Amino acid sequence: MDIKRKELELRQSFKVLLLQNPNYFGNLTDCDQASPAAIIAPKISDTTFEELTCLGYNPQTKDLGAVVRIKLTGGYSGGPCTDGSKEYVRFYLDYGDGVWIDEGVVNFDAHDLPFDEHLCYAVKHSLKPKKQTCCDKTPVLPKVRAILSWNLEPPANQPNWLPIWGNRLECDIQIEPRNDFFCNLVAQLGDLVVQEIDPLVLEQISAKVAEPAKPLPVAQTYALKQSYGKKVEDARLGFKPVYQLAANPGNQLALAQSKTLKQAGLNIGKITDFLKFPQFNTSYEELKCVGLDRDASVLHADVLVKKPSGYSGDLCQDGSREYVAFYLDFGSGWQYMGTSSVGVHDIPEIPDSGLCYLVTLPVNLTEQQKVWCETGKAKIRGILSWNVPPVPGNPNYIAHWGDWEDCCIEIRPLPNGVIPGTLTPVIESIGSMPVLLINAAGYANGSNSVGLTGIESPFDGNILISGIIANQINSSDPLVPRLKYRLMIKAPSSAMQPWTKEFEIFTTTISGGIPGPQVAVTQVPDSDGWVDYYPDFMVPDTISVDDNMLGLFVPTEAGLHEIYIEVDDPNSAVNITSASEFFMVDKKAPDVDIEITSGTGNCGKFTVGDIISGTFSMTDDHSLALALSVTPTAEANGATPEITGSGGASSLSYSGGTLPGGGTAGTWSLDTGNGGNPMDPCGYNIRIRGEDRTIVNSAFIGHENWDIEGFCLED
Known part of the structure; x- marks a missing residue:
């Protein structure tokens, strides 16, 4: 059997092999497993199929990015009409104290594609820095570690974990200093006083009063x-x-x-x-990678800044910019897509390995997308130029300071039912879940690109509706009216009607290659629900909307809802509609109850060594998990309540198959003698926590509810 065929068979049966033996490939340490299992096929950090090649961070937008190179045509569990497989990237940050902070995981789908060239995929994670200083203080330069893993999510809080297929990569980044308002506030009131102020309030005030850095005269x-x-x-x-x-x-x-x-x-x-005599000079900066965030339609470029000075000013000044002009070739020559940039500065404390920066440019690729299931490809070129934008429309431009980088990218197919070249509204996600992951009954299953995982999950709270109007006409003429669209929604007890509640979107304008600040735009629908469509990709200026947000729906009743988008076509008397999508709403937290039935019951007195028992119940249409616990935990010395008849478990979960979807009820017991390590005499609470499977506010899983009963434990 040739090596390639053997590798493909291993990948095809990957999950089954790990179920049989978690250490089948030998990537686990003794700490990861109770009893180390035999290694069958040693494989650690294999980059034959995929490799993490670059990292970058944009201090102004707080976006952390990575580029993954897909190297082979097969081994990714199916073509573009299948689910394919997942490429996971988990990020960690070390602020210089040797402690790695888990910043979360992102992913994208990889497929078997008939392209001989390597394909460069980009992913993005929004970072919330844990540490900032004022511009005149020591800069914050954390180290980023990213772990790429094929089809197996890197476990949380394990920065030294090694993937089977994939690799680890590190780079240093620069965190933007606090603005002058915050620094002056600290100087006047003191850091401890400022820490008592609500961080969200401070952030909002700072954003409103912040002034842009002044250029160095x-x-x-x-x-x-x-x-x-x-x-x-x-x-x-x-x-x-x-x-x-x-x-x-x-x-x-x-x-x-x-x-x-x-x-x-x-x-x-x-x-x-x-x-x-222009010629590429990379002594100060170098373009390392380019790629496409296929799901967000955003081009990425990773720039390495190498020196401590030569960037026209420190962090208290405007510094200079690293410009990247992007070109795509869909088969008939290079097309200029636009220019973007990131601000850089003189930083004497720069590590010897340099600092990694990220430049991004949103693009509209619907004109180049093929019909559903027919994927395409394009060449991508990024041209880096320090402090002056590359001449637009010249794909062979030679920058005096900078260089260029090429790769190939996948152009994903159009959504099912969209005809190429036809103006069509498309709903891409509901409640942050791609519509492809929402079944006909309105339940979400699977993980989105930022790791939110649905398990037969309904929705509630602020439900974000995201999407695009494919094949829109871009225009930089302010006299050309924007397209108008509206959300049409049918709740269980009402007819289909327009959604007329106002909501907020966040736009970013890139003008002259310089991204402006993110601006909140309040969308106020008219009486018929119509609002303006903001994205515009006319070069040289582009306007993008964060997460392609089209609306925000807040349900008032439970049950199955239907939604579609309608566009007011200026060239026709008939409006254009998207396909209808369905989503289930659950507005109720679980009903939970716990009781002490032995001895003197609730609020009763017991003696150390007693076995206390009682009943519990959880009822919900979409149950996910329940857990029993006793507090305070320190005085309990490790004693936990055990659910009777389940082998001593203190919790039950739906995904594990032990908790029915509608909930369950049973009995529990607590051994206060705790096997020779008795609980301390104290006042205790026995608790039940219930959680359902609902995706709440498009951000997290689970309505939750608690119930508590107390008891006193005496000598």
Whole structure:
């Protein structure tokens, strides 16, 4: 049997082999298993099929990204019409104290595809930094560790875990400093006082009063030249204004700035000589990877910044920008998709290995997508240029400072039923769950790209509706009206009707290659439910909407709901509608009850060594788990209530097959003698916690409910 065939068979039976022997491939340590099992087919961190190649972080948007290279045409459990398999990436951060903080896991689907070229996939995770300092203090430069694992989610809080297929990768990143408002507040009130203020309130106030960093005046170039000394050449320090003057001799501002550079002692002749013969220079920065976040339609570029200085100012100043122009070739030549950038600064504390930055650009690829089940591919090129945007429309542009990087990407098929080139609204997800994971009965099953997992799950709370209007006409003309759309929803007790409650979306505009701040836009539907559609991908300016959000629905009753999107077609008297989708709503937390029935019962007195017993129950249409516990735990010395007849379990779960979906009832017992390590005399509570399978507020699983009874334990 050839090696390739053997590898494919191992991947095909991967989950079954792990069920038989969790250490079949030998990637577990003795700490991971009670009794180490024999290793059958040794395999750790195999990158034959997939490899994590780059990491990057954008301090301004707080987005942490990774690029995964898919290397083979098969071994991914099926083609584009199947579920395929999962590529998981779990992120950890170390802020310098040696403690790895689990930041969560993301994933994407990989498929068997008939493309000989490697394919570059990007994933993104929104980071909430645990530590920030003011711009004049020591910068926060945590190390990122990412673990790529094929078809097996890396376990939480295990930063040293090794995947079977996949690999680990590390890089250092830079956290954006606190803004001036927060730093001034700390200076006036003290850090301890500020910590008592609601962080959400502080964040909202800071966002409203924050001022953008001020550019370093060219008149201060002399100070920079003095501080840089010979570490930064004149061709770097004076590059931008002289470049702009060479490109446009009539640019009076660039002329004035160039004169100031000369007064500061820079050799203008050396700068102009440098400009005459452009060639890629990666001594300060280098483009390492490019890829496509296929699910979000966002292009990624990972930039490595290498030096402590040469970036036009520190973190208290504006610094400079790393621009990346993106091109895609769908088979008939390069098409310019737009330019984006990330801000960088002089950071004396930069690690020897450099700092990893992320540049992203949302794109609209519906014109290039094929019909459902027919996947496509494209070449991607990113061109990195420091401090001046690459000339648009020139895929062979040679930057004076920077380079370029190529790869291939997968262009996913259009949703089922969408005709190429036809204006069509599409609902992509409900309650953060892709509609492909929601069955006809309205229940979600499976994991979305950020690890939210449904198990026959209904919905409740703030239900986000996300999607796109495929094949929209992009326009930079403000006189061209935006498309209008509305959500049409049918609740169990009502007819189909427009949703007229206001909601908020968050837009980002990239203009001139510079992403602006995320802006909240309140969508106020008219009496018929119509609102404006904001995404616009007309180069050079683009407008994107966070998570492709179309609406926010808050149900008022339980049961099966139906929803579709309707677009007001300006070229037709007939509105265009999406396919209808269905979702189940559960608005009720579980009913739980626990009672003490032995001895003196609830609130009774017992003696150390007694076995206390009672009853419990949990009722819910969509039960997930129940757990019994005793508090305070320290004084209980490890004693736990045991559910009678279940082998001593203190909990039951639906996914484990031991908890019926509608709930259960039974008896429990608590041995206060605890096998020779008795509970301390104390007042205790016996508790039951019940949780259901509902996806709440599009963010987490489970309505939950508690019940408590107390008792006193005496000598």
